[in-house]
Amino acid sequence: MRKFILPMVIVAFGFSFANSSCKKNENQAIVSRVKSIFAQKNLKEDDEANFDSTLVAPFFVNHPKLKSYQSDVEALYKKHQYHYVWFDKKGINEVGGLLYGKINNIEAEGIEAVVPYKYKLDEIFQNAANMQKPDVTTELLLSSLYFFYADKVYRGLDEKKTQELGWYLPRKKQSYVNYLDSLLVNPSLINKDEKEVLGEYYRLREVLQQYRELEKKGGWNTIDLDPKMEPLKPGDSSGTIAQIRQRLFIIGDVSVDSKSALYDEELRTGILKYKKGNGYTLDALITSKHIANMNVSVEERIKTIIVNMERCRWIPSGIKKSKEYIFINIPSYRLTYFKDNKPELISKVVVGKAMNKTVVFSADMKYIVFSPYWNVPNSIIKKELLPAMVKNKNYLAQHDMEWNGGNIRQRPGPKNSLGLVKFLFPNTNSIYLHDTPSKNLFNEEKRAFSHGCIRIEKPRELANLILKDDKNWTPEKIDAAMNRGVESWYTLKNKIPVYIGYFTAWVDKAGSIYFYDDVYHRDERLAAYIYEQ
Numbered sequence: 001m002r003k004f005i006l007p008m009v010i011v012a013f014g015f016s017f018a019n020s021s022c023k024k025n026e027n028q029a030i031v032s033r034v035k036s037i038f039a040q041k042n043l044k045e046d047d048e049a050n051f052d053s054t055l056v057a058p059f060f061v062n063h064p065k066l067k068s069y070q071s072d073v074e075a076l077y078k079k080h081q082y083h084y085v086w087f088d089k090k091g092i093n094e095v096g097g098l099l100y101g102k103i104n105n106i107e108a109e110g111i112e113a114v115v116p117y118k119y120k121l122d123e124i125f126q127n128a129a130n131m132q133k134p135d136v137t138t139e140l141l142l143s144s145l146y147f148f149y150a151d152k153v154y155r156g157l158d159e160k161k162t163q164e165l166g167w168y169l170p171r172k173k174q175s176y177v178n179y180l181d182s183l184l185v186n187p188s189l190i191n192k193d194e195k196e197v198l199g200e201y202y203r204l205r206e207v208l209q210q211y212r213e214l215e216k217k218g219g220w221n222t223i224d225l226d227p228k229m230e231p232l233k234p235g236d237s238s239g240t241i242a243q244i245r246q247r248l249f250i251i252g253d254v255s256v257d258s259k260s261a262l263y264d265e266e267l268r269t270g271i272l273k274y275k276k277g278n279g280y281t282l283d284a285l286i287t288s289k290h291i292a293n294m295n296v297s298v299e300e301r302i303k304t305i306i307v308n309m310e311r312c313r314w315i316p317s318g319i320k321k322s323k324e325y326i327f328i329n330i331p332s333y334r335l336t337y338f339k340d341n342k343p344e345l346i347s348k349v350v351v352g353k354a355m356n357k358t359v360v361f362s363a364d365m366k367y368i369v370f371s372p373y374w375n376v377p378n379s380i381i382k383k384e385l386l387p388a389m390v391k392n393k394n395y396l397a398q399h400d401m402e403w404n405g406g407n408i409r410q411r412p413g414p415k416n417s418l419g420l421v422k423f424l425f426p427n428t429n430s431i432y433l434h435d436t437p438s439k440n441l442f443n444e445e446k447r448a449f450s451h452g453c454i455r456i457e458k459p460r461e462l463a464n465l466i467l468k469d470d471k472n473w474t475p476e477k478i479d480a481a482m483n484r485g486v487e488s489w490y491t492l493k494n495k496i497p498v499y500i501g502y503f504t505a506w507v508d509k510a511g512s513i514y515f516y517d518d519v520y521h522r523d524e525r526l527a528a529y530i531y532e533q
Contacts, residue, residue: 050082051136059140065116069147076143076177085180086142087134092125095187096142100125102153102190103145109153110208110306112531116148117141150176154196156313157529165526168361169499172316194317201312203507208305211298219298220250225291232286236263244286247294248274279332279516281445304515307523308505310530315501324466325497326365326433328454330358331504331516333447335433335456337465344465350436350447350455357520358452360502363425364495368463370481370488371412372422372434376401380451381408412485420482421459423466425498433498435459435482448519454500466496 056077060070076085086096103115104122115121124130124138156162159171179196183189192202214220223243232241242261249257254270268284275282278293319325324339330351337345352358376385385408389395396402400411410416419435429452436455441447456462460482467473470493481488504523506514518524 049084051084051134051139053077053082055136056140059137059144063117063141063144066141066144066148069144069151072147072177073140073143076180079177084134084139085184086139091132092138092142095183095190097125098187098190099142099146099149103149106149106152108209109205110309110530111152112306113152115145117145121145146180147176150179154179154313156310161529162314165522165529166357166360166520167311167314167502168359169315169501170362171314172318196317198312198315198317200503200507201309203509203511204305204309204312204505204513206511207507207513208302208309211302211305214250215298215302220247220294222295223247223291225288225295227288229288232263234263234265234268234284237261240291241267244291244294245270253277277512277514279445279514301515303527304505304523305513306530307526308503310526311501311503315499319497319499322497324494325499328498328500329506329516330360330500330502331519332506332514335454335462337462339465345458345461347456347458347462348442348447349457350441350449351519352450352452353448354520356450356452358450358454358500359429359431360500361427361429361431362497362499363427365423365425365466365498366492366495367424368466368490368492369422369424370478370490371420371484371486372416372418373412373487374410374416374418375404376408376410377430377451378407412487419455419459421463423459423462425496431500433459433462446517446519466492 056070056074060067060073077083086092100121102109103118106113106115120141124141130138154174154176162171174196182193189196194202221243224240226240229240232238232244239261241263242259245254245260245267246257248254248267248270251274253273254266256266258266260267263286271284271286271290272282274294275290280290319327320338320341322338324337326335326337328335328349328351333349333351335345335347335349336343337347385395385401392398396408400413400415401408402411410418414420414437417436419437422432422434424432431453433454433456438455439457441449441455442457460478463478463482464475467478467490472490481490502520502522504516504518506516508514
């Protein structure tokens with residue numbers, strides 16, 4: 001039986017960006033601080049600062065529900081020379097107390113899983129005597145539940161499951177053995193750490209609490225719905241309008257519930273706010289589809305929030321460190337171009353229809369192609385063009401198309417399906433951004449019409465912003481290249497990360513929540529994974 005009484009030695013841990021000098025300095029500072037923390041423990045005897053390494057394996061025999069975390073626990077204590085992590089001279093330390101609070105209220109994180117051996121944890125923290133003297137079982141239980149918490153709250157579903165759900169954005173890589181050092185130095189990080197989890201997660205968490213309070217109060221009543229009803233407009237009067245007013249008051253879209261059945265100016269303002277928060281065209285008409293949306297229960301809204309909190313766990317928070325990047329949210333049909341972490345451009349987009357889903361992934365934009373050819377995919381040739389050519393022998397000529405070897409392509413010009421410019425971020429999914437001659441589609445509320453690629457409403461503006469700092473280009477040169485009718489490729493001097501995501505609930509920095517239609521019907525399947533835990 002081996003007992004460790006050597007001085008504590010902390011090895012430097014590295015985050016994924018440790019190759020930068022400032023990150024190295026940050027890591028060294030954390031290591032130094034952790035050494036200091038352990039040096040100040042002042043347990044009575046050196047041999048009391050450490051515990052017997054052979055006690056780890058029996059703990060997991062006696063606690064089989066935590067077995068999956070055994071390798072992490074062993075790695076933690078090998079790193080810390082089997083030194084007590086959760087105890088100092090006063091007993092269980094601050095981080096231990098905070099962890100218990102988080103475990104005790106884990107549903108606030110949108111986690112539905114049952115906490116293993118929570119009754120044992122309660123027995124420890126509800127009896128002061130159990131918290132004073134270092135105890136191996138308590139120590140290993142806290143470490144195991146720390147990894148349980150990190151697994152559920154920080155990491156989320158494993159990558160295999162997320163890919164089954166059609167999510168191919170890169171997953172963050174993190175050692176939660178090493179991350180504990182950061183918590184020991186700054187315990188408040190367990191409440192909020194935007195370097196670890198996307199900031200959007202914490203905003204969703206706040207709204208989740210608000211909606212759970214609404215649920216406790218009974219949520220909202222179902223509004224009477226007549227599918228054949230005429231659209232309601234300002235000046236109309238009906239009992240349905242009074243019910244709509246009450247519904248909007250409950251969620252804060254109108255400030256006072258006057259009980260009035262008249263569609264007045266106050267209700268009009270509330271309707272516009274509601275429509276903005278639910279992805280509808282901003283007009284004053286209220287139709288049956290709007291009422292059907294209002295009738296979605298508070299319980300279902302809570303589920304949607306939880307599902308999207310889970311998606312936030314999968315995104316590396318470091319994406320905001322890029323000088324510029326593009327983020328496209330499929331359910332909101334919106335592209336945002338960020339520069340220096342500020343939105344420089346917001347554009348409507350058209351995404352793939354249900355049978356041609358736009359893939360959730362990321363890649364680096366490398367090229368802009370002006371006056372592009374459209375090389376028609378074989379699937380479209382077989383399903384659409386060949387049958388059309390049988391009916392109309394002049395089909396290709398009428399659509400500015402031509403044979404190119406054994407394939408068909410559409411010549412550059414205003415009729416080209418890709419419009420006047422496309423933006424390439426090479427990927428195995430053959431997805432890219434492009435202009436379109438079908439501008440009218442951007443006026444539709446639901447814009448899932450494409451074969452998988454993404455059409456953008458403001459391609460010229462995007463090209464100008466991307467090339468703004470490139471001395472080779474001016475707005476006039478960009479316009480000329482787009483309208484020249486001769487395909488030309490330009491290699492960007494700086495690659496721009498493009499992220500295509502899927503969020504059906506989003507909270508802006510002002511705290512307002514937006515719900516979007518689950519266009520690819522993915523929420524329910526993800527919810528099933530979450531609620532089965």
